[in-house]
Amino acid sequence: MSSDKPCQPKIPPPCQRKCNVQAEEAEEEDKKEEPVKCVEMWHPGFDARFSNQNQTRRCWANYIDYIRCTNKFGEDHEPCEYFKKAYQYLCPSVWYNAWDEQRENGTFPMPPWV
Template structure:
């Protein structure tokens, strides 16, 4: 019994997943986002820690240090702008609750 009308035997080949020519290192890095699967996960600590880590990183390494950017992207996507504005004001006034120079 043949597999098709011409009598040729059909061969099944493995499927190769194609990502539009992009290899994993070339894929764009995305900041942390809200995940609807976890509605009860409080992101306040995550927001705060990324804000503090970003400012500690730029003080220690400078604003041109590329890994610091990931902290910035994360806190900007997680934190309400009102919080970051208040924290920026506190840093400028010298009454921010964390010593960023350590």
């Protein structure tokens, strides 16, 4: 049994599914509210070095990688933004704000390979 059409997923992505359900509920209740808008959120992809574990080390590694990247290529280097987004996603803001403060004060425990 062969078909010319490629296999299409029958279930919409989670965000779209949520919007459709909420839109249908709004229609049923005849409310005149603005339609539900989905916001696509960014997250770092899978990293085999930190699989299914506490993500603290991954947070630290991405912060250090960001520092290394900016030291080598400068703050305006676009690929460095991945590391920044990753550590901001994975780390509590209190941590990286404290690390930034420590870097400014010269007390940040920088690894020797950086």
